[in-house]
Amino acid sequence: xxxxxxxxxxxxxxxTSPSRGLVLAMLRLHRSALLFWLGLxxxxxxxxxxxxxxxADAAWTEYTDTGCDLSHPNLGCDIPGPANSRYQTAVAVGxxxxxxxPLLTGAWAAGALIGRELENGTAQxxxxxxxxxxxxxxxxxxxxxxxxxxxxxxLTLLHRMLWSSDLAPLGVMSWRxxxxxxxxxxxxxxxxxxxxxxxxxxxxxxxxxxxxxxxxGVAVLAVVSLVYVLDEVRPHLWPVKTAVRGLEDGTAGSxxxxxxxxxxxxxxxxxxxxxxxxxPGCDARNGITHYYADYHPASHFWPLQLMETGLxxxxxxxxxxxxxxxxxxxxxxxx
Amino acid sequence: MTDTAIEAAGLGRRFxxxxxxxxxxxxxxxxxxxxxxxxxxxxxxxxxxxxxxxGLLRPTEGTVTVLGTTPAAARxxxxxVAQNKPLYPQLTIAGTLRLGRDLNxxxxxxxxxxxxxxxxxxxxxxxxxxxSGGQRTRVALALALGKRPELLLLDEPMADxxxxxxxxxxxxxxxxxxxxxxxxxMSSHVVAELEGSCDHLLLLGxxxxxxxxxxxxxxAAHTLVTGRAGDALDxxxxxxxxxTGRQLTALVRPAGPLGDGLHGxxxxxxxxxxxxxxxxxxxxxxxxxxxxxx
Numbered sequence: 001x002x003x004x005x006x007x008x009x010x011x012x013x014x015x016t017s018p019s020r021g022l023v024l025a026m027l028r029l030h031r032s033a034l035l036f037w038l039g040l041x042x043x044x045x046x047x048x049x050x051x052x053x054x055x056a057d058a059a060w061t062e063y064t065d066t067g068c069d070l071s072h073p074n075l076g077c078d079i080p081g082p083a084n085s086r087y088q089t090a091v092a093v094g095x096x097x098x099x100x101x102p103l104l105t106g107a108w109a110a111g112a113l114i115g116r117e118l119e120n121g122t123a124q125x126x127x128x129x130x131x132x133x134x135x136x137x138x139x140x141x142x143x144x145x146x147x148x149x150x151x152x153x154x155l156t157l158l159h160r161m162l163w164s165s166d167l168a169p170l171g172v173m174s175w176r177x178x179x180x181x182x183x184x185x186x187x188x189x190x191x192x193x194x195x196x197x198x199x200x201x202x203x204x205x206x207x208x209x210x211x212x213x214x215x216x217g218v219a220v221l222a223v224v225s226l227v228y229v230l231d232e233v234r235p236h237l238w239p240v241k242t243a244v245r246g247l248e249d250g251t252a253g254s255x256x257x258x259x260x261x262x263x264x265x266x267x268x269x270x271x272x273x274x275x276x277x278x279x280p281g282c283d284a285r286n287g288i289t290h291y292y293a294d295y296h297p298a299s300h301f302w303p304l305q306l307m308e309t310g311l312x313x314x315x316x317x318x319x320x321x322x323x324x325x326x327x328x329x330x331x332x333x334x335x
Numbered sequence: 336m337t338d339t340a341i342e343a344a345g346l347g348r349r350f351x352x353x354x355x356x357x358x359x360x361x362x363x364x365x366x367x368x369x370x371x372x373x374x375x376x377x378x379x380x381x382x383x384x385x386x387x388x389x390g391l392l393r394p395t396e397g398t399v400t401v402l403g404t405t406p407a408a409a410r411x412x413x414x415x416v417a418q419n420k421p422l423y424p425q426l427t428i429a430g431t432l433r434l435g436r437d438l439n440x441x442x443x444x445x446x447x448x449x450x451x452x453x454x455x456x457x458x459x460x461x462x463x464x465x466x467s468g469g470q471r472t473r474v475a476l477a478l479a480l481g482k483r484p485e486l487l488l489l490d491e492p493m494a495d496x497x498x499x500x501x502x503x504x505x506x507x508x509x510x511x512x513x514x515x516x517x518x519x520x521m522s523s524h525v526v527a528e529l530e531g532s533c534d535h536l537l538l539l540g541x542x543x544x545x546x547x548x549x550x551x552x553x554x555a556a557h558t559l560v561t562g563r564a565g566d567a568l569d570x571x572x573x574x575x576x577x578x579t580g581r582q583l584t585a586l587v588r589p590a591g592p593l594g595d596g597l598h599g600x601x602x603x604x605x606x607x608x609x610x611x612x613x614x615x616x617x618x619x620x621x622x623x624x625x626x627x628x629x
Contacts, residue, residue, distance in 0.1 A: 021437030332393030
């Protein structure tokens with residue numbers, strides 16, 4: 001009875017707008033998803049913070065205790081000790097959760113956020129209250145988007161802190177490069193943009209299919225394909241630099257994302273590296289004068305980040321706009 | 336202000352090009368303050384008509400005007416309860432009513448909603464998923480009436496209820512509607528349950544309006560005729576006639592005094608509706624048309 005009594009009080013109409021009520025209702029309806037998201041952020045942030053502090057300290061102590069930082073490291077230094085393993089695991093948990101996020105977001109948005117509501121008619125229940133379908137859809141997109149942004153950007157900041165300290169003493173015992181997929185995504189704006197794109201795709205798929213399970217399946221497929229395609233396309237989103245070396249020279253910069261390598265003939269034509277490469281006389285037989293490498297130096301980090309973020313946001317905007325047009329056409333709703 | 340709750344003109348809705356339209360060229364006018372029974376066989380388009388009036392679907396042809404404006408613009412002033420009584424299963428009853436308050440901040444009447452819940456002896460802390468079908472109906476109606484609608488659209492509202500709860504909820508609904516002058520449209524294919532509570536009838540068949548108008552006028556326009564087999568029913572419009580042995584029974588719309596040997600009776604609502612359902616080709620009778628058909 002007490003729960004109802006608290007509702008009884010206002011006999012005068014409240015001044016709150018339906019939009020505010022809609023946001024409150026959204027948070028209440030999807031409370032378990034909200035708690036799950038908070039939990040995920042806390043776990044990932046905890047893992048990264050631990051790695052940054054005690055994890056890194058322990059790993060570094062282990063490293064110096066075994067004398068690996070000295071000028072004559074022993075072979076055992078190639079195998080990580082237990083403290084280093086724990087450090088690596090914590091970092092992997094943080095990154096892994098973030099990498100899982102687009103998939104989880106897409107599945108949830110298509111299935112629980114939209115598909116289930118259309119399947120069992122609760123969407124129609126909401127649309128016949130004082131909020132129309134379009135405002136309902138706007139809330140369905142905006143509220144999760146804000147929460148996803150807040151969570152992902154927090155994790156991104158934490159990981160950037162970890163990464164900058166990682167490069168200093170721990171660089172020698174960690175094998176991550178700036179261009180590794182997970183590291184690259186969490187270090188910039190891509191992780192957040194991926195979550196937004198997954199949300200919009202999930203919402204659109206849910207509206208199109210109107211049923212929980214098919215929408216969930218299709219959305220997961222769509223999001224996974226999008227992430228995969230962008231991983232593949234990533235090196236081509238910004239013009240590469242090319243390093244050319246003679247047959248006797250050393251290699252080009254080590255901290256670079258290598259896009260393509262090959263050989264050059266005297267005319268400057270690009271040919272594949274012959275299979276006999278390395279044998280005496282091989283280069284001359286095949287008319288090869290130089291080797292080349294197309295690569296992205298570390299300074300291309302932000303251009304690459306922003307190009308990919310732009311693409312993801314464009315996908316998100318397109319999916320969201322399509323969802324609005326679709327719902328508007330279906331219900332004939334104004335606002 | 337308008338005195339028309341719902342007005343349809345040439346209203347049609349198709350689901351997919353190959354299928355027959357769910358609604359086709361419907362024209363009718365429902366005045367304010369009426370309690371209208373919407374009936375017809377399964378698949379006649381009752382739910383489609385209600386969803387169109389509630390602004391959940393867009394008509395593929397024609398228009399429907401609700402409370403003098405478009406259904407979307409009238410959203411705040413109408414309430415709709417769908418056939419399967421959708422509610423959020425994860426919310427409690429109190430949470431569901433709070434949802435109604437949050438989503439209708441300018442209209443919400445908590446007392447009405449709570450009273451309907453209390454009349455069913457429901458604990459507000461119960462989760463919706465733990466309710467029986469009839470209890471869900473009660474909560475769905477509480478949510479709809481709490482909005483203080485000017486127009487209440489109910490799709491098969493009483494189907495899940497036991498006779499006692501049905502009686503009680505109908506009484507609550509009618510008292511509330513009478514107090515506030517709410518227009519109610521209630522679909523059902525159980526004709527008997529409509530007769531006591533409704534004063535207006537809309538009978539749909541195959542997506543078209545078959546009968547429309549005030550209940551008493553519709554009943555007065557029909558006569559149940561008995562006579563001997565072979566008697567001519569000529570000047571009258573015959574809705575349905577049957578011969579059993581030497582006995583002729585027919586439902587007609589009399590065009591004048593009945594001929595000799597024919598005995599006329601006032602039909603019940605059920606007899607009128609059933610005769611029209613059995614005779615799908617009988618001409619429609621629209622007593623509300625006014626200028627709606629334009």
